Amino acid sequence: MRPLFRFVTATPLAWALCIGGGTPAPAAESYAGKTIELLVGAPPGGGYDIYARAVAKHFGRNIPGEPTIVVKNMPGAGSAKAAQYISTIAPKDGTSIAGIMPGAIMGPLIDDRTAPMFDPTKVRYVGTANSGTRVCVTLKSGKIQTFADAQKVKAKFGGSSPNDSTFEYGYLHKHTAGALWDVVPGYRGTAEMALAMERGEIDGVCGWDWSSFRSQKPDWLRDNKANMLMQVSIDPHPLLTKMGVPNVFDFVKGEDDRKVVELIVSQTVFHRSYIAPPDTPPALLETLRAAFDKTVADPAFLADAEKLGIDIEPLSGAKVQDVVSKLYATPPAIVDRARKAIRPD
Numbered sequence: 616m617r618p619l620f621r622f623v624t625a626t627p628l629a630w631a632l633c634i635g636g637g638t639p640a641p642a643a644e645s646y647a648g649k650t651i652e653l654l655v656g657a658p659p660g661g662g663y664d665i666y667a668r669a670v671a672k673h674f675g676r677n678i679p680g681e682p683t684i685v686v687k688n689m690p691g692a693g694s695a696k697a698a699q700y701i702s703t704i705a706p707k708d709g710t711s712i713a714g715i716m717p718g719a720i721m722g723p724l725i726d727d728r729t730a731p732m733f734d735p736t737k738v739r740y741v742g743t744a745n746s747g748t749r750v751c752v753t754l755k756s757g758k759i760q761t762f763a764d765a766q767k768v769k770a771k772f773g774g775s776s777p778n779d780s781t782f783e784y785g786y787l788h789k790h791t792a793g794a795l796w797d798v799v800p801g802y803r804g805t806a807e808m809a810l811a812m813e814r815g816e817i818d819g820v821c822g823w824d825w826s827s828f829r830s831q832k833p834d835w836l837r838d839n840k841a842n843m844l845m846q847v848s849i850d851p852h853p854l855l856t857k858m859g860v861p862n863v864f865d866f867v868k869g870e871d872d873r874k875v876v877e878l879i880v881s882q883t884v885f886h887r888s889y890i891a892p893p894d895t896p897p898a899l900l901e902t903l904r905a906a907f908d909k910t911v912a913d914p915a916f917l918a919d920a921e922k923l924g925i926d927i928e929p930l931s932g933a934k935v936q937d938v939v940s941k942l943y944a945t946p947p948a949i950v951d952r953a954r955k956a957i958r959p960d
Contacts, residue, residue: 644709644902647680653889654687654701654713656694661804662827664688666744666887666925667714670907673916677909679902682710690803693778694719695732698890702733707892709899712741714889717882718778724943725879725954726777736943737893739900740885740935742907746928747826747886748852749780750860751788751844753819754812754835762794762844762866770796770818773808780822781805783879783957784847788821790956791876792866798959806831819844824886825852826926833924848883875953878945885935904932 653671657663671684689697694715705711723731751772753759759770765788774782785798799817802808805824809832811817825846828835835841843860846852851862863880867873889907891900910916911929920927930938 644899645680646678646682646709646902649680649682649710651675651678651682651684651709652687652705652711653684654689654697654711656689656691656697656713656715656719658690658804658806659688660806662824662830662925663694663714663716663887665827665830665923669916669919669923669925670714670744670889670910672919673913674906674910677913678906689713692719692732693722693776693782695722695778698735698738699732701890701892702738705892707894707896709891709895709903712889712891712903714887716779717885717888718780718783720885720888720939721879721882721942722778724945725950725957727954734893736940738890739893739895740932740939741889741891741900741903742911742932743885743889743930743935744887744911745826745926746930747824747883747926748846748848748855749784749822749883750825750828750846750855751784751819751821752812752823752828752835753842753844755840755842757812757818759796759818759844760842762792762861765794765796765819765844766792766866768795771799771816772796773802773811773817773820774798774800774822775802775804775808776800777958780824781808781820782822784822786957786959787876787879788845788863788866789960791869791872792863822847825855826924830924847880849877849880871952872956874949875956878942878949878953879957881942884938885930888935889932900932907932 655664655667668686671686675682675684697713698715698719701713720735759765772785774785776782782800788794808820845863846855846860847863867876
């Protein structure tokens with residue numbers, strides 16, 4: 616069943632997708648002889664790193680002047696460290712962008728424990744490469760084979776840190792769907808969590824990007840080693856649905872909890888976002904946005920994405936900007952309930 620609560624998520628997205636036309640874009644700015652720094656707000660080897668390096672490989676030649684793209688990893692605080700750098704330190708001349716996790720964008724809205732490291736409504740969105748789906752995963756050799764098992768049997772699920780989906784979704788499903796697992800934090804990305812699962816340290820992971828999972832652990836799918844307990848997205852993923860994987864909303868009973876889950880899950884709309892500094896000149900921003908749109912439609916890029924096993928469902932920077940602005944207008948009562956749902960008891 617599709618979620619009933621549309622004020623926060625689907626409606627803003629629908630509004631954003633209707634945006635079109637407007638004034639013509641400024642003439643493209645040339646980047647000849649320049650270098651663009653692309654920061655990845657996640658550790659090397661994980662899904663966000665894989666995506667960013669795939670984008671970087673093709674992004675430069677779609678920008679006028681074909682600048683060099685240099686990828687650097689800046690993990691920390693669920694990508695908020697990289698976003699803070701972009702907001703406050705990075706040059707504002709269109710030569711520095713960052714690929715960040717959606718949790719960093721949602722963090723200042725739903726985490727009131729610490730001062731925000733940046734303002735997600737002020738940074739400039741270049742685009743998102745994927746509007747994704749997340750999954751809860753266990754191994755066939757473990758004690759948790761279905762989500763129904765997780766509602767009856769104590770278990771340990773891996774997590775990273777606040778603002779990261781593996782941490783927040785773990786608690787979200789505990790508080791809104793009755794999972795009995797404990798979240799074990801401190802892991803540096805899903806690659807490390809996968810090793811912990813194979814060693815028997817933890818029983819599973821929630822909030823793992825489906826595309827990243829397919830890219831990182833293709834053997835688990837090929838050799839039927841893994842269970843998909845649930846898929847987590849606003850709308851069901853066709854392949855996962857064909858595989859018989861239930862949707863998160865199948866397990867959420869109360870209407871208020873459904874609204875909370877929909878707010879948290881709405882971040883998958885801007886799943887793989889790339890941002891520029893708040894004061895990036897409009898002409899340079901338009902150049903970057905146009906180049907990003909060309910890149911995610913580039914046959915060579917799409918061929919590489921297919922080889923890597925990563926999904927490409929892009930959204931333009933202007934549309935992401937609008938969706939984020941509308942999410943930050945969410946009613947305070949729902950925001951407060953969501954804050955509690957993604958935190959430890």
